[in-house]
Amino acid sequence: MIEFPQIQLDPDNTFASDFGILIHDEFKVLHVDQNLCNIIGLSKIPAKLSLPNLLSLLVDVNPEQALAHHHRLIKGVERPRVQTFKVTKPSGKVAHVLVAESIVQWEGEIAIQLAIIDITEKYNDFYQLEQQASVDSLSGLTNRNRFEIILSNEIAKAQRHSYPISCLYIDIDDFKLINDTYGHQTGDDVIRIFSQCCKSSIRQSDFIGRWGGEEFIILLPHTSHEFALLLAERLRWRVSQLDVSTADSTVNFTISIGVNTLLGDMTSPTLALHQADQALTFAKRHGKNQVASFEEITTPTGKSPD
Structure with a gap:
């Protein structure tokens, strides 16, 4: 059984590197690509039906607020967001990622695409500079x-x-x-x-x-x-x-x-x-x-x- 990573909101940084793609509807995962699997520490794309609901992986994120934002986004009354998260990989290592939302069509239905970028190296550089200053x-x-x-x-x-x-x-x-x-x-x-x-x-x-x-x-x-x-x-x-x-x-x-x-x-x-x-x-x-x-x-x- 695949051990999925735990994802924690990490609001303190804004850097960037390579994209991975995840598409979801009400946080039910519809699609992930290989690049995203590489970023979050999975060796291959898991079977579609084995993917968990994203809300079960998010740490320090209020599920009700997240769903409410999702619905407002689908209706077009709220703009997509860019956020940063910490990802604890199955190996135990921590990665820092930047996530940009956008609205897409997936198999004839509206869904949310997350473009995910590994910013770990940039984050570590920033953290070291911050430590040096303190x-x-x-x-x-x-x-x-x-x-x-x-x-x-x-x-x-x-x-x-x-x-x-x-x-x-x-x-x-x-x-x-x-x-x-x-x-x-x-x-x-x-x-x-x-x-x-x-x-x-x-x-x-x-x-x-x-x-x-x-x-x-x-x-x-x-x-x-x-x-x-x-x-x-x-x-x-x-x-x-x-x-x-x-x-x-x-x-x-x-x-x-x-x-x-x-x-x-x-x-x-x-x-x-x-x-x-x-x-x-x-x-x-x-x-x-x-x-x-x-x-x-x-x-x-x-x-x-x-």
């Missing part, structure tokens, strides 16, 4: 421009749904001294090994970015102040156990972390980071290699970050 090349973390967008979106989402969100502002202690003493190559190695440690210390739902130089931001949605402090302390300890090998010695390094948690009437992303930075400043001025909380340093018994 990722810091040294650390492999999200860069500042992209992280600013994430920060704004996540804080707005937390405010809209009334859940806590915590921010960790991190600085590698004495990073200039490391560069001056051991050279910039060692400094780069410190950035890399620290970034790897961070990625292995946070949850999939968390966000981490390189803010600039030796400064980093971790954003923790749905995270209370107490849990954020625990995570920050665990990260601080893990980093203190790391070392970087040089030609002549081994370099150890530490980090300081400022923690800020937002809940309820939250502030702007700029002020949220400023408050986390104040806590970081407090940690740096009071011995480094420690975690400080904005909430604690601004209580009546806490010390001022200034």
Whole structure:
């Protein structure tokens, strides 16, 4: 029995290559050509009666809306569309295709023709360029421009749904001294090994970015102040156990972390980071290699970050 591919709407790209043809009526497949079979990963054109209804293969597409569009298209009250989809082939590989609709006559009846184009290579090129524009090349973390967008979106989402969100502002202690003493190559190695440690210390739902130089931001949605402090302390300890090998010695390094948690009437992303930075400043001025909380340093018994 033929295993047919699963097709998922993929609205984010618009590139093109070779055509394959599929004709359907109310998503019942009437015809496919060999070129289409090549695109979607079938070795030959299957028997007509074994072809499934297309709606059973479409992922993330509302069947009722799709049928309604089909009927309006047949009646001429709606224009044909061009869309992109992801196709999971029977082999498990994913292809990206562009699909253009048109109205045709098939065996004396009106039907819909889909001209399908394999755009996988172009999509991958586009995705790589997009990644390069969003990722810091040294650390492999999200860069500042992209992280600013994430920060704004996540804080707005937390405010809209009334859940806590915590921010960790991190600085590698004495990073200039490391560069001056051991050279910039060692400094780069410190950035890399620290970034790897961070990625292995946070949850999939968390966000981490390189803010600039030796400064980093971790954003923790749905995270209370107490849990954020625990995570920050665990990260601080893990980093203190790391070392970087040089030609002549081994370099150890530490980090300081400022923690800020937002809940309820939250502030702007700029002020949220400023408050986390104040806590970081407090940690740096009071011995480094420690975690400080904005909430604690601004209580009546806490010390001022200034």
